[in-house]
Amino acid sequence: MGSKEISSYIEGFNRFKSEWFQKSQNNGEDIFSKQSPKTLIIACSDSRVDPAILFGTDPGDIFVIRNVANLVPPFVKDTSFHGISAAIEYSVQTLNVRDIIVLGHSRCGGIHALISPHSSGEFLPSWLSIASGALLRVKIEEYDSEEELVRACEKEAVLISLGNLLTFPWINERIAKSELAVHGWYFDLEHGKLEGWQPKEKKFLEI
Numbered sequence: 438m439g440s441k442e443i444s445s446y447i448e449g450f451n452r453f454k455s456e457w458f459q460k461s462q463n464n465g466e467d468i469f470s471k472q473s474p475k476t477l478i479i480a481c482s483d484s485r486v487d488p489a490i491l492f493g494t495d496p497g498d499i500f501v502i503r504n505v506a507n508l509v510p511p512f513v514k515d516t517s518f519h520g521i522s523a524a525i526e527y528s529v530q531t532l533n534v535r536d537i538i539v540l541g542h543s544r545c546g547g548i549h550a551l552i553s554p555h556s557s558g559e560f561l562p563s564w565l566s567i568a569s570g571a572l573l574r575v576k577i578e579e580y581d582s583e584e585e586l587v588r589a590c591e592k593e594a595v596l597i598s599l600g601n602l603l604t605f606p607w608i609n610e611r612i613a614k615s616e617l618a619v620h621g622w623y624f625d626l627e628h629g630k631l632e633g634w635q636p637k638e639k640k641f642l643e644i
């Protein structure tokens with residue numbers, strides 16, 4: 438068996454199996470027979486920001502979409518492969534989630550690449566361009582360091598994604614009928630803080 442990491446994944450699965458399948462049988466219910474999560478979380482692919490670990494959820498609790506920089510693309514109908522939009526559609530239209538959380542985080546390499554002139558790749562620049570407006574929306578002169586500027590862009594990118602969620606007509610309809618709510622959260626992984634966007638105060642505050 439390959440690297441020690443790979444072996445540890447098998448051990449981890451065995452622990453998961455004995456805990457969850459036993460629990461499932463003891464309770465007389467098969468928690469793996471179907472899913473009905475109440476929440477969609479859109480998080481970064483970053484290895485440090487796994488929503489299930491951060492929020493202590495159980496299997497079946499949350500429907501998760503992860504991508505570079507936790508971005509939501511705008512509603513576009515064409516023949517491209519819209520994996521993120523398809524997953525949003527499934528969770529909203531079929532699973533009927535009640536809440537959508539866009540979870541940003543500090544020290545995000547994806548957002549850092551936005552302000553870095555040497556960002557490259559065949560797919561990344563185009564993907565990250567979803568958040569390019571973040572750099573235009575922050576007042577660059579207000580930030581003393583690049584780190585502070587990236588942090589501001591990370592939060593603006595969450596707001597751009599929240600705005601893009603509203604370009605999906607069936608999300609708008611459900612919000613209007615109070616069947617769905619959207620939330621912008623930000624995990625400050627340097628200080629272990631969780632912040633939430635407060636529309637009234639127009640800022641992220643610790644929650």
Ligand SMILES: [Zn+2]
Pocket residue numbers: 481482483505506507542544545546547548
């Ligand atoms: Zn990230």
